Amino acid sequence: MTDRLSNTANQYIGAAKQTIGQTLGYPDIAADGARQKSEAETAQKAADAKAEAERLKHTAENNTNSVVGGAKQAIGQTLGLSGLAAEGAAQKSSADTQQNIEDARTQARGTEHELEAKIKQMVGDLTNDHSTKVDGATTETQGTLERKV
Incomplete structure (x- = not known):
């Protein structure tokens, strides 16, 4: 969150x-002001893109591990292989827990986006800058969607 607030500031x-x-x-x-603003915007876009790529990677890994773990568990139970069933159950449980953590991170980013949106909207109101208000509304929508994961 510190980087986001720093970039916004x-x-x-x-x-x-x-x-x-x-x-x-x-x-x-x-x-100098235009350069500083542009650099901060670019840095934030890069940070957002990196975070989204990581989120997608982790979600894919978690989904794969959950399916594989569930399959091991089912096969182990069907064939009476308690070790395989236990290993599968543990793998699935771990993957599901990791996905819950990833979902919580996404929701936290949503809260950050909503806070950032409020700041943008207030600045837009104070400066009568319509584009900043619109950017704030867009950021708020993004945050709301992320919080509903």
Whole structure:
């Protein structure tokens, strides 16, 4: 969450520098602000993409292990192989627990997105910046969907 808040803060600090520089006629400050804002946005998009790729990878691994574990358990029970059945049950249980943890992480990211959305919407209201308000609404929708995992 620290990186997300840091990136969000840098986006708004950069935007403020850009606006102040443009308003007061300081092109160097405006350019520095635009750069800071852009870098923070890029860093956040990269972090979000990495987190999503990890989530998908873990979900695929957990689903595979759950199915394989369930199959081992069923085969073991059918053939009277208690060791195989126990191994399968443990593998399935572990995979299901790991998926519950992954779901909780996704829900936590949803809460982060909802907090970020509120900040964007407040900044958009304060600065009368329609695009920031829209971005906040989009981020809020993303967060709401993530929290419903």
